[in-house]
Each structure stands twice: as C-alpha cells, then as structure tokens.
Amino acid sequence: MTELVTQPKEPDLPNPVLGPLGRLARVAYRRRGRTLVAWAVALVAAVVLSMAFGGEFAADYSAPGSDSKAAQRLLQERFASQSGATVTVVVRADNGVAGAKSDVQALLAKLATAPHVAGVADPFAAPGGISADGRTAVADLRLDVVNPDDMPVEASQRLIDIAGEFGRDGLKVALGGQSIQRAEQGEIGSEGIGLAAAIIILLLMFGSVIAAGLPVLVAVAGLAVSSTLTGVLIRFVDAPDWSTSLATMMGIGIGIDYVLLMVTRFREWRAAGLDPEAATVATLDTAGRSVMVAGSTVVVSMLGLFAMGLSFMRGAALVTILGVVVVLAASVTLFPALLGYLGRHVDRLRLPLGRRATVTVAAGGHVEPGRGWLRWSALIQRHRFVSALLGVAILLALAAPFLGVRFGFPDAGNNREETTTRQAYDLVADGFGPGANGPLVLAVQLPRAGDTAALDKLAAALPGVDGVAAAMPAQVNQDGTTAVVTVLPRTGPQDARTEDLVERLRDMLPQTVAGTGAEVHVGGVTATAIDSTANIARRIPLLIGGVVLLSMLLLLVSFRSVAVAVKAAVMNLLSVAAAYGVVALVLQGGWAGRLVGIDTETPLPAFVPVLMFAVLFGLSMDYEVFLVSRMREVWTRTGDNRRAVTDGLASTARVITAAAAIMIAVFAAFIPSPDLVLKVIGVGMASAILLDATVVRLLLVPAVMHVLGRVNWWMPRWLARVLPELHVEGKAEEHLPAEHKELVAAG
Known part of the structure; x- marks a missing residue:
C-alpha cells in the first residue's frame, strides 16, 4: 500500500493547454451528476434494446469453400433430416x-x-x-435445431x-x-471469482476502499452496458456463446487495469499540490492518453481476427471489441465524474493491513520512485547484456513444447470419465470400434431423381478402401436427388490416420463416380474439424503479419521511435510463443495437465492460438505503452537514456505488477471451467501476462533499451515529418504549479 507524502498545496495553480481528453475530463467532472445519469440511461436503453431486438448465439466452425462445407450446405438444402443436430x-x-x-x-x-x-x-x-x-x-x-448451440x-x-x-x-x-x-x-461463476480476486489485489495495493473501489465501479459499469448490448449485436452477426466469457475477461481485466493506472496518477497529482478538479484533468490529459493508445492496440489486435475469414471469429472479435470500447468510454467519462464526488476522499476508509510504504513527492512536483525498484532498475542497467540473454532464453525454453503440439478438435473422449458424454463415447468405441465416434458423411448429389448408378459404385468401392471399417447403406431423400452414405473409419476422430483417410477418399471418390454425373462431398464433424484446422493454418500468417504491422505503426506514431516499435513487436511475439508452449505442455496431460484438470493428451483447437494471439498481443502492448510512455516523459525532459529507462521502469513497475496480478487473477479464474476452450484460454493468457509483466517488462525491455542507448529514440527525419505526433506521454509539466514547471510530475 502507498501513503503519499505531499508538500503543502501551492495557491499558484497551472492553466495548461488541454488536449481533447483533458477537456472531456473537465466537462465530466463539472457535470458529474449529468454524466452519471447519462450512464444510467445508457444501461436502461441497452436493456430495452436487448429485450426488443436481442438475438441468439450461433457459430459455424466449418471452413468456407471447403469440401465439408459443401457437404453441409447440400444436406441443409436437400436433406434436412440429415443436417440437423x-x-x-x-x-x-x-x-x-x-x-x-x-x-x-x-x-x-x-x-x-x-x-x-x-x-x-x-x-x-x-x-x-x-x-x-x-x-x-x-x-x-x-x-x-440445426446448430447444437441452439x-x-x-x-x-x-x-x-x-x-x-x-x-x-x-x-x-x-x-x-x-x-x-x-x-x-x-457454469462456475468465473467472472465473479476473477472480480473478487481483483478487489483483494486493489485493496492490498491502495489500502483504501475508495481508491480500490473506483476501478471496480468503472469496470462493472462498462461491463453491464456492453454485455447487455451484446444481445443486440448477435442479432446481426453470428457469435459463439463462449465469446461473452472472452469479452467479460477482457472487460474486467482491462477496465480495472486502465482505471488502476489513472487512480495511481490522480493520487500523485494530488500529492503534487493540485486540487481534485485539476488533478482529474491532469490525469486524463496524461495517463488517459496512454489508456486510449493501449485500448486501441487491443482493438487493432481483435480486428486481425477478420483476416481468418471465419464467421465465428468475426463474431467473437466484435463482441470483445464492443466490451473494450465501452470500457474505454467509461474510463474517460464515468471515471472523472466519480472523482467529482470521491476525489477528495480517495484515501479515505483505509484498512489496517500493515505498514504502508511511502512515496515522496519532491518539491519540484515529481514523484520519487521507490528505492527497491530503483535498485532493481540499476541492477538491470549494470548487467544489461546478461539480463537480455537470460530473458530470451527463458521465453524460448518455455516456447519449446509448442513444437510438438497436436492440432485438432477435442471431443467427448477428452471429457471427464464421470460425464454421460464420455461414457457414451467409451461405450460406442467398445461396441462398434473407435471410428464410430467420428463417422464420415458422404453427401452425394445425384444427376437425376432415382439415378443410383453412383451409389452402386460407392457401395462396391468403399469397403475396400484402406482405413474404412464399414460403409452404411445409402439413404436417399424424398425427391431422390440427394443421398447420404455414412462411413466408419477404423481409427478414432483424433487419429492422424483418420485425416489420411479423409484425404484418400477425396482423391478417389471423383474417379469412383466418374461418368455418372454425380458429385460426392466428404463431410461430418471429423471432416469439418480437419478442414477448419487446415484453413486456419493457411491464414495465420495474414493475422500475425497484419496485427504486428498495424501495432508497430501505432507505436511508431505514439513514441516516434523505430526501435521502440520493432522491439515491442519482437518481444510480444516471444511472450506469446512462450504462452503457446505452456498451453502445449498442459495439453500433454502429464503432471502439468493434471494441475488444471486435463488428465489425457488433448489436441489443441487451431482457433484457440489464433484468439490467444489477437488478445495477448493487444494486452502486451498495453504494458508496453504504460512503461515506455513514462520513459519517454523522462527522455523528453532530460535527454538522458539511462535515466529515462531507470526512472521509467522504477516509476511504473509497481503499477504494472499490480495490473498484471489483476489480469492474471481474472484469466486464471477460467482455468477450473469445464469448457476446454475457456480452460485453455485461461491457462494461456494467465501465463502470458505473468511472463509479460515479469520476464519481458521488468527484465528484457529495460535490458535491451539500456543496450540500445540513444538509438531507442531515433527516427528518420523524413519519417518524422510524415507521421503525426500524438504526445502519448502528455505535457505533464504544464499541469504543475507555475514555480515547478521546469520539472515533470513523473510517476
């Protein structure tokens, strides 16, 4: 916890030139009653709209243009009895x-x-x-119903x-x-568990109910509006039901983290001698800019999911983006309005939680970093080369298990033994063979009603195909134009030999029915999973390339530094790769898997690492923005790279650590979930945030920046003239009392 030691308030208050966020904060602060009413009206309107126009969740996991998709479409159009759930x-x-x-x-x-x-x-x-x-x-x-989710x-x-x-x-x-x-x-109430853990961390950090409650109030208000509006959104776009859990993770996590940053900055401005209104305006005009850039990186990362060409990913991205945008809006409007009522009492209702650390605000107006973090930062500076190599080695070692990951869609065979679905799976495998749990469905479009020449050829050829255990007699629809043939593989749906069988059938079937005028498509759940995995694998480079380039451009504009943008992209890729390795390790089902409730070797759905990349890359950029914006404040004031890196790390380490702890708690709350997708996402994201906030932000980033020196802040002149300047760090010195304007309120 932190107890602020302030100098006496000076009467000569500043009159800075405000940016848009500063002006917005002033309006929200002065008209705080109207702002709160506006948010209440927004919530009521969202509820009314959701009740009147709310849709249902739906998800199509098939790959567009694939053979399994063609089979699915043919059966839906001509053989409805075979296309439903x-x-x-x-x-x-x-x-x-x-x-x-x-x-x-x-x-x-x-x-x-x-x-x-x-x-x-x-x-x-x-x-x-x-x-x-x-x-x-x-x-x-x-x-x-056609879709089981319905x-x-x-x-x-x-x-x-x-x-x-x-x-x-x-x-x-x-x-x-x-x-x-x-x-x-x-349901296990993961959202409630994560929120409760976040409240405890906030209380430990601030030691004050008011200061700890502000981030929670803002995050919950934003989440209430966005989750209600989700019902309206899914009327127009298809989204899987788990997308609400993903959006909730993000809404709670980033909402609390962003406001945590601003509450910390607000308390520091108050300690520097500003009254509550001036401190609120200064907070939004400085830390608020970092929050907006950080939120923008999350949105950019989620927009990258559109490159995958899959409707369920677009839906999940839009649901999550809606949550992020509403939380951002709450951070820059609702938060300053709440400060209008609670700003003077932000350190009230203190809890007796032990000895409080003190952060001293010097006469010049800047907050002096804690000595412990200064010593750590100085240690990294002295051993910068060793620290950089150590950080890279740790991340690469953790990423190694991902090289052996097995992609595929988990099925009932991966469920707990006490579930009825697992029991049904085992009974079918014992009685009919493992392939009976993943039958292949051949959808046959006949050239003319009643023309069964193609079906006769299939009946003769299929039993002799390597890997086919049995082929059921064809079923023909009422008008005689479409038939379905069920093929049982000899191997289970997750066996690589089943995938080989699918490819073998697709190669031979056109030749088998050649001359009959019929078309045959190989579909079914197993074939759909194979096609979806292959489709995602082809598109992953588009996602990674697009998200990385756009994020680098955003950082380039924000910090006007080529090195900062490139370094951030490389390090975020390393941290994501390490998180992938942790996920691959737990899916092996050994000691690591048993820790999270995975007892048997389980395949990884290909869309999970895609979702993880989009989310984690955006969240990693959040901490990059928080850290580097404070470093740039010192750099623009002093021109001393060593001091910029050291002071920037020392000033933000505590906030980043607390923010990361909250995010880890929110994501870890989903690990007990029986839904494997949510469980794996929880494992991956919690481990990624832990690595990002420790190995990357507190070790690798400062070490590399010390190695690069002044190169950190270099940008070609021609590029500097072309790109706009956002001043993400804000002009902190303008908010200080006049006699202190020569110093920046760092911290």
Missing part, C-alpha cells in the same frame, strides 16, 4: 440388448416426447444399430434426466452430442 443414445446391456428390447423402446419413446426432439431412430431396424456382440445399441435423436440447456438436461431414469444394474444408458456436453459443463 442430433443426440446419440447408447444402451449397453450385459446380457444383450435383445433381452432388454422393451426397456430400450420405452426409453426411446419417452425421449421422443421431450422438447425439441423431432424424431427417434429405431436401433433394432436401422443398419448398424446393434453392435456385433449384441450388447450395445445406438440410436440417434433428431433435434429440431438447443436450450434446459431441454438437454431433460434428456439427461430421462436417460438416468432407465439406468440400472446390467443396463447402462448414456447420451452423446454437443448439446448434451454443453448442458453438462454448466
């Missing part, structure tokens, strides 16, 4: 399902009466419905309850399917 019912009878036929039929009859069930297959009549040993039966429940959780839970009624000794009943998995996952 399904639930798999698996019954295992120790004495054979024939002897339990009445129980199985009663189970299916009751399931057929449940909401959103459009039809039930009879395993005793359908080909392949009974296993070879006669002990396992499989039947599909056809739902009236199935209400309550309806899925009803199916689980019905299945539980029929289980007994000697008779096991389990359900599989994505909609059932969603119902089993449930």
Whole structure:
C-alpha cells in the first residue's frame, strides 16, 4: 500500500493547454451528476434494446469453400433430416440388448416426447444399430435445431434426466452430442471469482476502499452496458456463446487495469499540490492518453481476427471489441465524474493491513520512485547484456513444447470419465470400434431423381478402401436427388490416420463416380474439424503479419521511435510463443495437465492460438505503452537514456505488477471451467501476462533499451515529418504549479 507524502498545496495553480481528453475530463467532472445519469440511461436503453431486438448465439466452425462445407450446405438444402443436430443414445446391456428390447423402446419413446426432439431412430431396424456382440445399441435423436448451440440447456438436461431414469444394474444408458456436453459443463461463476480476486489485489495495493473501489465501479459499469448490448449485436452477426466469457475477461481485466493506472496518477497529482478538479484533468490529459493508445492496440489486435475469414471469429472479435470500447468510454467519462464526488476522499476508509510504504513527492512536483525498484532498475542497467540473454532464453525454453503440439478438435473422449458424454463415447468405441465416434458423411448429389448408378459404385468401392471399417447403406431423400452414405473409419476422430483417410477418399471418390454425373462431398464433424484446422493454418500468417504491422505503426506514431516499435513487436511475439508452449505442455496431460484438470493428451483447437494471439498481443502492448510512455516523459525532459529507462521502469513497475496480478487473477479464474476452450484460454493468457509483466517488462525491455542507448529514440527525419505526433506521454509539466514547471510530475 502507498501513503503519499505531499508538500503543502501551492495557491499558484497551472492553466495548461488541454488536449481533447483533458477537456472531456473537465466537462465530466463539472457535470458529474449529468454524466452519471447519462450512464444510467445508457444501461436502461441497452436493456430495452436487448429485450426488443436481442438475438441468439450461433457459430459455424466449418471452413468456407471447403469440401465439408459443401457437404453441409447440400444436406441443409436437400436433406434436412440429415443436417440437423442430433443426440446419440447408447444402451449397453450385459446380457444383450435383445433381452432388454422393451426397456430400450420405452426409453426411446419417452425421449421422443421431450422438447425439441423431432424424431427417434429405431436401433433394432436401422443398419448398424446393434453392435456385433449384441450388447450395445445406438440410436440417434433428431433435434429440431440445426446448430447444437441452439438447443436450450434446459431441454438437454431433460434428456439427461430421462436417460438416468432407465439406468440400472446390467443396463447402462448414456447420451452423446454437443448439446448434451454443453448442458453438462454448466457454469462456475468465473467472472465473479476473477472480480473478487481483483478487489483483494486493489485493496492490498491502495489500502483504501475508495481508491480500490473506483476501478471496480468503472469496470462493472462498462461491463453491464456492453454485455447487455451484446444481445443486440448477435442479432446481426453470428457469435459463439463462449465469446461473452472472452469479452467479460477482457472487460474486467482491462477496465480495472486502465482505471488502476489513472487512480495511481490522480493520487500523485494530488500529492503534487493540485486540487481534485485539476488533478482529474491532469490525469486524463496524461495517463488517459496512454489508456486510449493501449485500448486501441487491443482493438487493432481483435480486428486481425477478420483476416481468418471465419464467421465465428468475426463474431467473437466484435463482441470483445464492443466490451473494450465501452470500457474505454467509461474510463474517460464515468471515471472523472466519480472523482467529482470521491476525489477528495480517495484515501479515505483505509484498512489496517500493515505498514504502508511511502512515496515522496519532491518539491519540484515529481514523484520519487521507490528505492527497491530503483535498485532493481540499476541492477538491470549494470548487467544489461546478461539480463537480455537470460530473458530470451527463458521465453524460448518455455516456447519449446509448442513444437510438438497436436492440432485438432477435442471431443467427448477428452471429457471427464464421470460425464454421460464420455461414457457414451467409451461405450460406442467398445461396441462398434473407435471410428464410430467420428463417422464420415458422404453427401452425394445425384444427376437425376432415382439415378443410383453412383451409389452402386460407392457401395462396391468403399469397403475396400484402406482405413474404412464399414460403409452404411445409402439413404436417399424424398425427391431422390440427394443421398447420404455414412462411413466408419477404423481409427478414432483424433487419429492422424483418420485425416489420411479423409484425404484418400477425396482423391478417389471423383474417379469412383466418374461418368455418372454425380458429385460426392466428404463431410461430418471429423471432416469439418480437419478442414477448419487446415484453413486456419493457411491464414495465420495474414493475422500475425497484419496485427504486428498495424501495432508497430501505432507505436511508431505514439513514441516516434523505430526501435521502440520493432522491439515491442519482437518481444510480444516471444511472450506469446512462450504462452503457446505452456498451453502445449498442459495439453500433454502429464503432471502439468493434471494441475488444471486435463488428465489425457488433448489436441489443441487451431482457433484457440489464433484468439490467444489477437488478445495477448493487444494486452502486451498495453504494458508496453504504460512503461515506455513514462520513459519517454523522462527522455523528453532530460535527454538522458539511462535515466529515462531507470526512472521509467522504477516509476511504473509497481503499477504494472499490480495490473498484471489483476489480469492474471481474472484469466486464471477460467482455468477450473469445464469448457476446454475457456480452460485453455485461461491457462494461456494467465501465463502470458505473468511472463509479460515479469520476464519481458521488468527484465528484457529495460535490458535491451539500456543496450540500445540513444538509438531507442531515433527516427528518420523524413519519417518524422510524415507521421503525426500524438504526445502519448502528455505535457505533464504544464499541469504543475507555475514555480515547478521546469520539472515533470513523473510517476
């Protein structure tokens, strides 16, 4: 905690030339009542709009233009009964399902009466419905929704309850399917856990309920408006349901971090002798600029997801950007309004949490950094080459496991053993073979109604294909123009040999049906996952290149330094790579995986590292902006690179450490989530922020900047003339009392 030691307030107050944020802060401060009312009205309006125009979450994970997408589209247009979502019912009878036929039929009859069930297959009549040993039966429940995410959780839970009624000794009943998995996952209140951890960290840092409460109030207000508006947004764009959790992570994390930075700066301005209004204006005119640039880097990074060409990523990006923009708006309007009421009392309601550290405000007006951080900064300066090499070595060592990562979509086989979806997966694999959990669906477009020549050729050729365990008889739609052939691979859906089979079929099928006029597309969940992974892999360079270049340009304009922009890009790439390595390590399912609830080796969905890159690159830039903006303040005042790096690090280290601790707590709260995507994102982001705030910001960045010296602040003259100057660090000296204007309020 920090107790500010101030000089007596001087009567000769400054009259600086304000930027847009300073002027906005003055308006919000003086009209604080109206500002609070405006935010209340905005929340009510958001609720009304969401109730009137709110949409539903939807996500299409297929790759545009892929063969599996063509199969999906053909079935949706011509074979609706084969394109909808399904639930798999698996019954295992120790004495054979024939002897339990009445129980199985009663189970299916009751399931057929449940909401959103459009039809039930009879395993005793359908080909392949009974296993070879006669002990396992499989039947599909056809739902009236196309996307499993559209199935209400309550309806899925009803199916689980019905299945539980029929289980007994000697008779096991389990359900599989994505909609059932969603119902089993449930919620763990990760957002509340993260918020509670953030409050504790803020209280420990400030030791004051008022100072700690301001970041929380602003973040929660912004999150309330943005989360409500999300309902309106998803009416116009498709977005997965987990995008709200991602947006919540970002909203809580950056909202608290940004206001934490500004509360710290506000208290320092007060300690320098400014009254609450002048301190509020000075805070927004200096730290507020850093916040806006930092938020802009996050938005730029999320916009990079548009380069992937996937609708669910665009939706997730827009939901997250909405949260970031609203939080930014709250930071520059709601925060100064709250200071109008609480600014004079920012250090009130102190908690007896032990001895407080003191930060002394010198007579010149600048805040003297703590001695501990000054000693650390000086140590880095003395051993700059060793520190730089050590930082790079740590990040590369952590990144190494990513070289062996296995991409793919996790399925029910990766779920906990006590879940009904995992039990259904294991029962199907035992009874029908591992490939039965990932059947391939051949969508056949016939040249004419009733022309089955292509189907006859497929029936003759498929059983002899290497890797095919069985091929089910073709099912033809009512008008006889489209058929579906289900192919069971010999290997499971995550086996590399299954991917080889998909490619083998796509190579041979056009030749098999040549001359018949038919078209065959290989689809199904497994083929869709393979195509989606390949599509993302092709587009990743576009994402990385676009985000890195745009972020470098933003930093170049902000700090007018080529070295700062290039260094930030390289170091952020290193920290992201290290986070990827940590994720790959836990997915191996060893000791590291068991720490986070992953017991078996699990593939990494290809879109997860893409999302992580977009989010982490933006967040990493946040800390870069906070750190370098303070360094540049000292540089522009003194022209001394050593002092700029040392003082800048010492002045921001405590704030960055606290901000990082909050962000880590918010992301780590999602690690217990049963949703693997959220779990992995939580692991990756928490580890990345930890590395970024320690190895990168407190070790690697200052070491490299000490090595580069004055080169840190070099930019070609021709480029300096072309680029605008943002003055991210603001003109802090203008806000000081007149007799101190020769010194900058550093800190």
